[in-house]
Amino acid sequence: MIPLQFITAFLMLFMGFYAFLYKRNLLKLILALDVIDSGIHLLLISFGYRLEDGTLPTAPIYTGYETLKGTPMVGPIPQALVLTSIVIGVCVLALATALTINAYRHYGSLDINKLRRLRG
Amino acid sequence: MSEDMGLIVKTMARATIPLIGIFGAYVIAHGHITPGGGFQGGATIAGAGVLFLIAFGLREAEEHYNHKLYSVLEGLGGLTFLGASMLGLSVAFFYNVLWHKGGVFAGEPGTLLSAGYLPIMNLAVGLKVFTGLVSAMMAISLYRRWKE
Amino acid sequence: MMLPFLIIIPLLGAFSMPIMSLLGEKARNAWAILVSALTLGVASKVFYDVWSTRQLVVYTLGANTPLGKGVNFPIRILWEVDLFGALIALTIAFVGFLAVLYSIEYMKHDTGLDKYYTLILTLELGMLGIVITGDLFNFYVFLEIMSIASYALVAFRNDTWEGIEAGIKYMFVGSLASSFILLGIALLYGQYGTLTMSYLAVKIAQNPTLVGRVALGLLMGGLLFKSGAVPVHMWLSDAHPAAPSSISAMLSGLVIKAGGIYALTRIAFSIYATSINIKTVGWLVIFFGCLTLIVGNAMAVVQTDMKRLFAFSSVGQIGYILLGIGIGLAAYGTKIGDIALAGAIYHTVNHALMKALLFLTAGAVLHEAGTKNLNELSGIAKKMPFTSFAFLVGAAAIVGLPPLNGFASKWLIYESSALYNPFLAAIAVAGTAFCTAAYIRVIFTFFGAPSEAVENAKEPGKAMIVPMLVLITAIIIMGLLPWQINDRIMLPTVDMLKDQLHYVIAVVGGA
Numbered sequence: 001m002i003p004l005q006f007i008t009a010f011l012m013l014f015m016g017f018y019a020f021l022y023k024r025n026l027l028k029l030i031l032a033l034d035v036i037d038s039g040i041h042l043l044l045i046s047f048g049y050r051l052e053d054g055t056l057p058t059a060p061i062y063t064g065y066e067t068l069k070g071t072p073m074v075g076p077i078p079q080a081l082v083l084t085s086i087v088i089g090v091c092v093l094a095l096a097t098a099l100t101i102n103a104y105r106h107y108g109s110l111d112i113n114k115l116r117r118l119r120g
Numbered sequence: 121m122s123e124d125m126g127l128i129v130k131t132m133a134r135a136t137i138p139l140i141g142i143f144g145a146y147v148i149a150h151g152h153i154t155p156g157g158g159f160q161g162g163a164t165i166a167g168a169g170v171l172f173l174i175a176f177g178l179r180e181a182e183e184h185y186n187h188k189l190y191s192v193l194e195g196l197g198g199l200t201f202l203g204a205s206m207l208g209l210s211v212a213f214f215y216n217v218l219w220h221k222g223g224v225f226a227g228e229p230g231t232l233l234s235a236g237y238l239p240i241m242n243l244a245v246g247l248k249v250f251t252g253l254v255s256a257m258m259a260i261s262l263y264r265r266w267k268e
Numbered sequence: 269m270m271l272p273f274l275i276i277i278p279l280l281g282a283f284s285m286p287i288m289s290l291l292g293e294k295a296r297n298a299w300a301i302l303v304s305a306l307t308l309g310v311a312s313k314v315f316y317d318v319w320s321t322r323q324l325v326v327y328t329l330g331a332n333t334p335l336g337k338g339v340n341f342p343i344r345i346l347w348e349v350d351l352f353g354a355l356i357a358l359t360i361a362f363v364g365f366l367a368v369l370y371s372i373e374y375m376k377h378d379t380g381l382d383k384y385y386t387l388i389l390t391l392e393l394g395m396l397g398i399v400i401t402g403d404l405f406n407f408y409v410f411l412e413i414m415s416i417a418s419y420a421l422v423a424f425r426n427d428t429w430e431g432i433e434a435g436i437k438y439m440f441v442g443s444l445a446s447s448f449i450l451l452g453i454a455l456l457y458g459q460y461g462t463l464t465m466s467y468l469a470v471k472i473a474q475n476p477t478l479v480g481r482v483a484l485g486l487l488m489g490g491l492l493f494k495s496g497a498v499p500v501h502m503w504l505s506d507a508h509p510a511a512p513s514s515i516s517a518m519l520s521g522l523v524i525k526a527g528g529i530y531a532l533t534r535i536a537f538s539i540y541a542t543s544i545n546i547k548t549v550g551w552l553v554i555f556f557g558c559l560t561l562i563v564g565n566a567m568a569v570v571q572t573d574m575k576r577l578f579a580f581s582s583v584g585q586i587g588y589i590l591l592g593i594g595i596g597l598a599a600y601g602t603k604i605g606d607i608a609l610a611g612a613i614y615h616t617v618n619h620a621l622m623k624a625l626l627f628l629t630a631g632a633v634l635h636e637a638g639t640k641n642l643n644e645l646s647g648i649a650k651k652m653p654f655t656s657f658a659f660l661v662g663a664a665a666i667v668g669l670p671p672l673n674g675f676a677s678k679w680l681i682y683e684s685s686a687l688y689n690p691f692l693a694a695i696a697v698a699g700t701a702f703c704t705a706a707y708i709r710v711i712f713t714f715f716g717a718p719s720e721a722v723e724n725a726k727e728p729g730k731a732m733i734v735p736m737l738v739l740i741t742a743i744i745i746m747g748l749l750p751w752q753i754n755d756r757i758m759l760p761t762v763d764m765l766k767d768q769l770h771y772v773i774a775v776v777g778g779a
Binding site for chain 3: 020026029036040043085100103117
C-alpha cells in the first residue's frame with residue numbers, strides 16, 4: 001500500500017492543475033500556482049522519512065542529550081531544498097499580485113478571457 | 121483604507137506589535153539551534169509591519185515610511201551577506217573561516233555563539249526580507265491613488 | 269581562482285545599486301557600465317583558461333575537495349565548467365554589456381530606473397549561474413532568479429496595457445514550466461538520493477528505472493516550454509515585443525538559450541547519455557524542431573508589427589538549433605552527429621549576436637519615429653542611414669548570405685541533415701525560404717518612399733550607435749573566418765560535451 005503522504009501530495013498536484021486549466025478568475029489562477037507548489041514541497045519532504053530498525057525517526061536537531069545510535073533522524077537535505085523553494089514561491093506570488101492589480105486598473109475586470117488585445 | 125479601524129483594534133495593535141517584533145528577533149537570532157532562521161523571522165516581523173498598516177490606516181503609515189531608507193537598508197543587508205561569504209575566499213567561496221580558525225563564533229555546538237558566520241548571515245537575511253516585504257506592501261497599498 | 273568572481277561581481281553590483289543611486293544619475297550609470305565590463309573581463313579569462321588547457325574546471329563551494337573526510341561521494345555544491353559552458357558564458361557577458369550600454373540613452377525618459385538596473389544585473393547573474401553549475405538544485409535556483417527578473421522586466425512599463433498583458437501571460441506560463449522542472453528534480457531525488465550531476469550519472473547508469481525516465485520526460489517538457497518550441501510558443505510572441513528594446517535583445521538572444529537549450533543539452537548528454545534509448549529521444553527532439561521551424565518562420569511573414577516579426581523569427585531559429593541537437597542525439601557517436609551538434613552550438617552563438625543587433629535597431633527606430641507599425645514606417649532609410657545599414661547586415665546574416673556569420677552554422681545544419689535523412693533537409697530549406705520572404709518585406713518597406721510619420725526622425729545618440737557598431741564588426745569578422753572558428757572552437761566543444769566519462773571522473777575521482 002502506497003504511504004499516505006504520497007497520495008496526498010499527488011492529490012494536491014492534480015487539484016492544482018485542474019484549477020489552473022479550468023478556472024477564469026486571475027486570483028484563482030494565482031492560488032492554483034501556490035497549491036501546485038505546496039504539493040511538490042510535500043512530496044520532497046516525505047522523501048526524507050525512513051524507518052530504521054523499527055524506531056520512528058525524529059526531527060534533525062542536535063540537542064547534545066542523545067547518543068549517536070539510539071535515535072534516528074529524518075534526512076535534513078530535503079528540508080533545505082524545500083525552504084529555498086518556499087522563498088521562490090513567495091517572490092512569484094508577490095509579483096503576480098502586483099501585476100493583477102495593474103491589470104484590473106487597465107482592463108476593468110479580472111476575467112482572463114478579456115485579456116485578448118494582443119493577437120495576430 | 122485611509123481611515124483606521126476603531127479604538128479596540130488600535131489598542132490591541134499597540135499591545136501586540138512589540139511582542140511580535142521580539143518573537144521575530146528570537147526566531148532570527150536562534151536560527152542555527154532551533155527551527156527558524158533568516159527568512160522565517162523576517163517574514164514574522166513583516167507581519168508586524170502589515171498589522172500596523174491595517175490597524176492604523178494608510179495616512180498614518182505613510183508618515184512613518186521613508187522609501188529611500190528602506191531601499192538602502194535592503195542593499196546593506198545583501199552586501200553584509202555577500203561580505204560574510206567572502207571572508208574565507210583564499211580557501212574557497214563560502215568557506216566557514218570563523219568556525220575553523222577560532223574566535224568569538226567558535227563555541228560549543230548547541231550554544232548561541234557558535235557555527236561560524238551563520239548568525240551574521242541570519243541577521244542580514246532577516247533585515248533584507250523585512251524591509252523588502254514592507255516596501256512591497258506599502259507600494260501595493262499606495263497604488264490606489266487613481267480612485268481618490 | 270577566478271570562477272567565483274563571475275558570480276560575486278554582478279551580485280555586488282545589484283545589491284549596491286540602491287546606495288549608488290542616492291549619489292545621482294551619472295554615478296548610477298557609471299557603476300552599471302563598470303560592473304558589466306568587469307564581468308566581461310572575468311568571463312573572457314575563464315573562457316581562455318578552459319580553451320587553452322582543454323580541462324574541466326571543478327570548483328567546490330565551502331571546501332578544498334568535493335569529497336568530505338572519510339566518505340566517498342560528493343556532499344557539496346559543485347561548479348563544473350567545460351568548454352560549452354565557458355563559450356555561452358562569454359556570449360552572455362558580451363551581449364549583456366552591450367545591452368547595459370544601450371539602455372543608458374534608450375531609457376532616459378522612464379522613471380524608477382534604479383530598479384531597472386538592479387533587475388538587469390540580476391538577469392545577467394541568473395544566466396551566468398545556470399551555465400557554470402554542476403548541481404541540479406543550484407540550477408533550479410538560478411533558473412528561477414533569471415525567470416523572475418525577466419517577468420518583472422517585461423512588465424516594466426506598467427502604464428501601458430501591452431506590458432501588463434504580456435507580463436501576465438509570460439508569468440503564468442513560465443511558472444507552470446518551472447513547476448514541471450521542480451517535479452522532475454523531486455522525482456530524481458526520491459529515486460536516487462543525490463542531486464550532483466556527475467554522481468547522478470553514475471547512479472543512473474547502474475540502475476535505470478521507470479521513475480528516471482518519467483523524470484527525464486518532465487524535465488524535457490518544462491525546458492521545451494522555456495525555450496519556445498512549437499506547441500507552447502505563444503508567450504514568446506507577446507512578451508518579446510512588449511519589453512523595452514534592450515531587454516528584448518537580452519531575452520531573445522540569451523534567456524531562451526541559457527535557460528532552455530543549454531539545460532536541455534546538459535541533461536541529455538552529461539546525465540543521461542548512455543542509460544536510455546537515445547535514438548527515441550533524438551527523434552522526439554527532431555520532430556519538435558521541424559514543427560518549430562515551419563510554424564515560426566511562416567507566422568513571421570504575415571505580421572505588421574516589426575518587433576513581433578522579429579519574435580516569431582526567433583521561434584524559427586530555435587527550430588534550427590533543436591534540429592541540430594536532435595540529429596546529434598539520434599546519431600550519437602558518428603561523424604554526422606558531431607557535425608550537427610557543432611552546427612547547433614555555432615548557431616546558438618551566432619543567433620545571439622544577430623538577434624541582439626536586430627532588436628537594438630528596432631529600438632532605435634521606435635525611439636526616433638515613435639511607431640513600430642510597418643505600414644507607417646516606409647522610407648526611413650533616407651533619414652536614418654546608419655540604422656538601416658545595421659538592419660541590412662543583421663537581416664543578411666540571419667538569412668544566411670555567405671560573407672557573414674550565419675552562413676557557416678546554417679551550412680553545417682543543412683549538410684548534416686541531408687546526410688542523415690533528406691526529408692529533414694527539405695524542411696530546413698523551406699524554413700529558410702519563409703525567413704527570407706519575411707525580411708525582404710521589411711527591407712522593401714525601409715527603402716521605399718518616405719511617408720509622413722518619419723518626417724522628423726534623425727540618427728540616435730552616441731550611446732545607442734556604439735553597441736550596434738560593435739555588433740556589426742563582430743558579425744563581419746566572424747563571417748570572414750568561419751572554418752577556423754569551426755575547427756578550433758566548435759569541434760573541441762563537441763568533443764568535450766560528448767565525453768561523459770571525463771565529466772564524471774573529474775568529480776568522483778575514479779572511486
